[in-house]
Amino acid sequence: GQQLNQSPQSMFIQEGEDVSMNCTSSSIFNTWLWYKQEPGEGPVLLIALYKAGELTSNGRLTAQFGITRKDSFLNISASIPSDVGIYFCAGHNDYKLSFGAGTTVTVRA
Amino acid sequence: EAQVTQNPRYLITVTGKKLTVTCSQNMNHEYMSWYRQDPGLGLRQIYYSMNVEVTDKGDVPEGYKVSRKEKRNFPLILESPSPNQTSLYFCASSLLLRSGEQYFGPGTRLTVT
Numbered sequence A: 001g002q003q004l005n006q007s008p009q010s011m012f013i014q015e016g017e018d019v020s021m022n023c024t025s026s027s028i029f030n031t032w033l034w035y036k037q038e039p040g041e042g043p044v045l046l047i048a049l050y051k052a053g054e055l056t057s058n059g060r061l062t063a064q065f066g067i068t069r070k071d072s073f074l075n076i077s078a079s080i081p082s083d084v085g086i087y088f089c090a091g092h093n094d095y096k097l098s099f100g101a102g103t104t105v106t107v108r109a
Numbered sequence B: 001e002a003q004v005t006q007n008p009r010y011l012i013t014v015t016g017k018k019l020t021v022t023c024s025q026n027m028n029h030e031y032m033s034w035y036r037q038d039p040g041l042g043l044r045q046i047y048y049s050m051n052v053e054v055t056d057k058g059d060v061p062e063g064y065k066v067s068r069k070e071k072r073n074f075p076l077i078l079e080s081p082s083p084n085q086t087s088l089y090f091c092a093s094s095l096l097l098r099s100g101e102q103y104f105g106p107g108t109r110l111t112v113t
Helices: none
Strands: A004-007 A010-013 A019-025 A031-037 A044-049 A055-058 A061-065 A071-076 A085-093 A096-099 A103-107 B004-007 B010-013 B019-025 B031-038 B042-051 B054-057 B076-078 B087-094 B108-112
Touching: A004 A085, A010 A019, A019 A085, A031 A061, A031 A071, A044 A055, A044 A061, A044 A071, A071 A085, A096 B042, B004 B087, B010 B019, B019 B031, B019 B087, B019 B108
Parallel strands: A010 A103, B010 B108
Antiparallel strands: A004 A019, A019 A071, A031 A044, A031 A085, A055 A061, A061 A071, A085 A096, A085 A103, B004 B019, B019 B076, B031 B042, B031 B087, B042 B054, B087 B108
């Protein structure tokens, strides 16, 4: 399958901080997506990107589809405690969806 | 309420004992898919279905079977489970065939001893 390299693997956030994560691939994707998973639940779609270079926001979340179609990043501005969870990037071609390994976001005590 | 349901949510079984995990969606979606989630590997696609009686392999299909006899249901079958199939399994569905915008079920945690 197509491999997506997602970084960082984990991060600690303090309320009010801006955080960012990114995803790269050796393959081109037609669509890049970002999902969030909370404990005991399935992933939930946050943002979908359909065009190279596209920058899309959803509330405090901003994501971009890389111009080469091989990468994407997600920014979370002014983080709040409920932002904790695992964030997954995903690339889609035809009928297949490939996921990164995830970025685990935890609140810094 | 629009949703994807999976049963059972938790299952412990022994090597070689056939099992089925059911998946149902009430959104009239064309596309359905199964994934497994393992630590450090993210989600990997097992099988997907574009319509009734139309299925195809994902990235990790070995040891699994699926069927799509009705639009709303897409069961995952393990004919002879092995310990390396211990994992968290997710079913998902999508309105559009060529869309990564998928709705995921709550997951089934399977342990094979």
